[in-house]
Amino acid sequence: MWKEFKEFAMRGNIVDLAIGVIIGGAFNKIVSSLVNDMIMPLLGLLLGGLDFSSLSFQFGKANIKYGMFIQTIVDFLIVAFSIFLLVKGLNKLHQRKKQEKIEEQPVLSKQEELLSEIRDLLKQQQRERG
Numbered sequence: 001m002w003k004e005f006k007e008f009a010m011r012g013n014i015v016d017l018a019i020g021v022i023i024g025g026a027f028n029k030i031v032s033s034l035v036n037d038m039i040m041p042l043l044g045l046l047l048g049g050l051d052f053s054s055l056s057f058q059f060g061k062a063n064i065k066y067g068m069f070i071q072t073i074v075d076f077l078i079v080a081f082s083i084f085l086l087v088k089g090l091n092k093l094h095q096r097k098k099q100e101k102i103e104e105q106p107v108l109s110k111q112e113e114l115l116s117e118i119r120d121l122l123k124q125q126q127r128e129r130g
Contacts, residue, residue: 031082035075043074 008014036053044050055067108116 027082028079031079032075035071035078039074039078040071 040052044052052067052071055070056063056065058064
């Protein structure tokens with residue numbers, strides 16, 4: 001059972017996923033700092049010095065912090081847009097590489113085409129005999 005678990009844990013997909021989670025956590029800190037330290041203060045300044053993080057209201061004994069909710073939504077939108085741009089860039093790079101592979105295929109001369117046909121015919125004859 002330990003051997004099976006070790007094989008499962010060491011598969012490329014699991015390791016890639018672990019790396020993605022770690023990088024995602026670090027990326028989250030960067031985006032949170034971008035939102036909290038740069039975007040929200042600028043947005044608050046544009047809206048007349050409004051600090052979203054302190055927006056709240058009292059409902060009975062509960063303190064409803066809707067400003068933090070707004071800030072979390074902005075954070076999510078920035079993360080989602082960043083990931084969209086990253087995936088779009090990777091797809092474009094993948095398409096470019098795919099196109100380069102198509103263009104790299106060598107063009108055979110007439111003599112090479114004939115030699116390839118002869119080779120294929122000889123292989124076919126060998127299969128039919130054997």
